[in-house]
Amino acid sequence: MNTAKIAAIKATQTNMERKRMRLSFVSSLKDCANKKDLYQGSRIHADIRDSGFLETDTYLGNMLVSMYIKCGEPVRAQQVFEELPARDAVSWNTLIAGYTQQGQGQEAQGCFQQMQSEGLTPDAITYACILKACGSTQDDDMGIKIHADIVSQGMLQKDVVLGTALVDMYAKCGLPQKAQRVLEELRVRDIVSWSALIAGYVQQEQGQEALSCFQRMRSEGLSPDAITYACILKACASTQDADMGIQIHHDIVSQGMLQNNVVLGTALVDMYAKCGLLQKAQKVLEELRVWDAVSWSALIAGYAQQEQGQKALGCFQRMQSEGLSPDAITYACILKACGSMQDADMGIKIHADIVSQGLLQKNVVLGNALVDMYAKCDALQTAQKVLEELPIRNVVSWSALIAGYAQQEQGQKALGCFQRMQSEGLSPDAITYACILKACGSTQDADMGRKIHADIVSQGLLKKDVVLGNALVDMFAKCGALQKAQKVLEELPVRDVDSWNALIAGYAEQGQGEEALSCFQRMQSERVSPNSVTYTFILKAMLTS
Structure with missing residues (x-):
């Protein structure tokens, strides 16, 4: 509609009529946003534009941006935003928050940078929204810069929401220790702050730290809510702490939280299942009013x-x-x-x-x-x-196939898959290496085994993976390189019954019974208890010694 026509409409309307019309638009946009009614919202947008309100009414423009965001149309929201004759911090906050809620963190970060380039100063709401975007993109570099800006402006002294957003950002960026330092420096911390930190530790599979935070939170007199309980149940599952899980289950039931909360019910089922208490898990599920x-x-x-x-x-x-x-x-x-x-x-x-x-x-x-x-x-x-x-x-797909071929002692096919995987630019992980070492053992390909050993050592994988160490010992033993197998075993940071069994089996298979018995004695001197596999090979060694 052209400017002259808009002016003509305005001329025929009294101020009172335009106020009533504006209020109607505001109410209708809120209703469309709540119902996610994009069709009706688009019609109201057309009416607002035809009535000429967008030329002067930033508030109504911001509401239109918000409506499109809530209807899941961030591109339309951006189009409206760019057509606004004037935009303020609220306009930017609405758009940034919208992109963040839609999981489009990079777009939100782009808006934040453009906002600053236009000379507008972010407020606490802007910072809280952009910190959420940094968490979703795991951009801790940007998060650290924003943290510094917030501190320099003294905002953390009076805004618990902003403090919680910082804790949440660091937790989602995989930096729970940094998140904890921020939390401990907050003047006021609440259940949301602690829940964000607990969730961060759980995400990093640091269940004991999560449980410790939970205890500290309670010692401060804060009562867990459903979100906290769901997070801490995951920690109980990862640490297999069924006793703590049972206590939390009791607390949840006593507070009547299971009545309509399917997320909490699912967290309980998952905790019992991962703790191996499957009958208990099934009983919980069957008692839930709602399941999915x-x-x-x-x-x-x-x-x-x-x-x-x-x-x-x-x-x-x-x-x-x-x-x-x-x-x-x-x-x-x-x-x-x-x-x-x-x-x-x-x-x-x-x-x-x-x-x-x-x-x-x-x-x-x-x-x-x-x-x-x-x-x-x-x-x-x-x-x-x-x-x-x-x-x-990905590497998991190939590892599953390599494991299958290795299990069926089709070592050459396993090695072929390993080479194809690498030709696709995929790097093996500890599981892949363990599987391919099994294939090298079955084909007695000690040369390939040595190459893989070198790769494993160069990546420092033996420092934290006992299964991989055992696979190396087993591979060298099956290839008849028993001195090499023993050297690898002695250099392992941790060795268990499987490590010793692999070496004992190698000596027994090669008819070197005395060496097998010597390993058995050393194993016992290290307080590693033999199992049925150990005794099978020891009996074989005794017959050959």
């Missing part, structure tokens, strides 16, 4: 982890009978159960369901679970075919 696919997936995952495949399948079928549709996580869990039972027929049916729903196009974890299931069911050609058809494959 995530609750059932947590239970199915627990049974699959404990290699109770039939029970996992039973839960899967019950879940479907309740009218709940499996999601990608459920399918990944049930494929693990099929692999543990070597139930290829059920795996094939699930594969068909996954393909029919188009889930493989966007979920690498599900693709990996399929490769792993077929490999464990000894359908290695199918596993390789699935892998080659995946739109995205």
Whole structure:
């Protein structure tokens, strides 16, 4: 509509009428935002534009930006924003917050930089929003700069929300110790601050630190809310601290929190399942008033982890009978159960369901679970075919296939996959190396084993992975390089019964019974308890000595 027509409309309206019209627009935009009614919101936008309000009314312009954001249309919001004749800190905050809520952290950061380039000073709300964006993009460099700006302006002294946003940013950037230092310097900290920190430690799998923070929080007289309890239950699961989990379960029930909170109920099921208390986990799930696919997936995952495949399948079928549709996580869990039972027929049916729903196009974890299931069911050609058809494959996909070939003593094929994986630019991890070392042992390829040993040492992987150390000892022993195997074992930072078993087995297989018995005595002197495998090879060694 042209300027003359807008002027004509304004001329025919009294100030009172325009005020009423403005109030109506404000109310309608709020309603559209709450209902996420994009169609009606777009119509109101047209009416506002035709009435000429956008030329002078920044508040109404900001509301339009907010409405589009809440309707999940950040691009339209940006278009409105750029057409505003005047924009203030609120305009920028609305846009930055919108991009952040939509998980578009980089766009939010771009807006923040443009806002500053236009000479506008961020306020506490701006900083809180951009810190959330830094957390989502894990941009701790930008977060540290913003932290410095906030401190220089003395904002932390009086704003608990801003303090909490800083704690949350550092926690999400994988810096929970830094988050804790910020929290401890806050004049006022609340349940939200502590929950952000606890969640950060849980995310980094530092369950003991999370539990310690939980105890400190309570000692300050703060009562956990549902979010805190859900986080701390994850910590109990990661540390397998069932006693603490049971106490928290009791607290949750006594406060009546389980009545309508499916997230908390799911966290309880998951905690009991990961602590190996599967009957307890199932009882909790069945007592929930509301359950969803995530609750059932947590239970199915627990049974699959404990290699109770039939029970996992039973839960899967019950879940479907309740009218709940499996999601990608459920399918990944049930494929693990099929692999543990070597139930290829059920795996094939699930594969068909996954393909029919188009889930493989966007979920690498599900693709990996399929490769792993077929490999464990000894359908290695199918596993390789699935892998080659995946739109995205990673080191986990290849490791599952390599493990399958190594398990079936098809070492040459495992080595071929290893080389193809590297040709795709993928770097092996500790699991890949352990699998390929098994293949080197089965083919007695000591030269390749030595090369892999060198790679492992150069990456410092032996310092923190006892399984990888054991795989090296086993590989050299199977290749007949027993002195090398013993040297590797003696250099391991940690050795266990499996380390010694690999070496004892090597000596026993080579008919060197005295050396095997000597290893057995050294193992006992280190207070490592033998198991049935040890005794099997010791008996063999005694017969050959």
